[in-house]
Amino acid sequence: MNTLANIFTTSIGKKLMMAVTGLGFCIFLLIHLLGNLTLYVGRQTFESYVEHLHALGPLITVAELGLLFFLIIHVSTGAVLFVQNLRARPVRYAVNKWAGGRTIGSATAPYTGFLILVFIIFHLLNFHFVEHPGGLVFNTVSATFSSALYVCLYMAAMVVVAIHVRHGFWSLFQTLGANHPKYMPIIQGAGIVFALLVGFGFGLIPLYIGWGI
């Protein structure tokens, strides 16, 4: 306990919390994506996936509580880091140039993070805390994406998630101390591939369902 408290009160410890929870979210995103890909196959496949998922019962509740716990840590730690980092430079530069290390993902992580938080709440209200017409989740999905506004909102949200994860993925390895000249380029590449998979994989679902493309 003391050891944990010692680690997590340091700046590096806070980063480690971001990395561990961020890794948890990446794994969640991957599982969630694999499940949702059944939507591209069709209504039956998706409903049978939903059935199997719900059949897990208490396991699902445990996973949900775990994700909520991780979310609280990731968001509150991220907020603390953001404020501390602003305060670490009270007088800003008149001229700001990127030297070549930053990416859009790294420079916007706190902001894309905040947008994702808003999206998560919106998304749960949309799909989780609702009665599904006829007891079928698919009906909710197709009703939601019959609205052009929702299609656009969801696609925009997935662009934001992809940008966040494009930095987050390699960054979590660096934070956990895994940076080696041989493997880092592979991790960097995997991060870009993962971000694209998440962006397109999730992002095209609203289009596919909504306009039956």
Next chain:
Amino acid sequence: MSAPTINLTLKVWRQGRTDKKGRFETYPANNISTDMSFLEMLDVVNEELTKKGIEPIAFDHDCREGICGMCGAVINGRAHGKERETTLCQLHMRHFKDGETIVIEPWRARAFKLVKDLVVDRSALDQIIQAGGYISVNAGGPQDANSIPVPREKADLAFNAAACIGCGACVAACPNSSAMLFIGAKVSHLALLPQGRPEAARRVRAMVRKMDELGFGNCSNEAECEVECPKGISIREIARLNRELMKAELKSA
């Protein structure tokens, strides 16, 4: 053959020792030889300013050959200017165009108090070293050379990390004013060598805590520091620092 000369306009941050706030002043820098270093250019400008009865621009410097780490300013938004792996004293005026306007600002970080104009107090970095960035040698008779074997690869890595001159460009360039590249270099340098191992855990814990206490920001892996570091220190040293801290805390009683 003498080098061509260029004319420039400088926008320089001026702030007296007792001023709460500073401001940019604009000065001409005429007939600057492109063979000059940035500091030599400032010397020429200061001479002109002195003749006009204007207080010369205060800036730090010592070796003027890129090894002491004293010089440094943000030039057009880039720490030590935009050339790779150079300090300000190694930045040559041939990298600037005739007629260009150059904006010169001091390192900006809460942990680096501004002393005057472009001079900042970097003693926060010394305080981090004092917290543990050393090895304790209880001196006795001199040892034989090579009495402690050091693998070649480790020696090379330690040498790369030891190249850090403590200039503070990493802090200045970091969007979060974090000193992680600096302490990554210092921790790695000693942790890689057998002489540094016995105190490695105590060292990394003390240095990280000191860094946090001094008001530096938190690293968010922006990697701007490694681009701006005049000694080419890599953020791999930060990854090593993170590993060293995790090891130290997990093994601590």
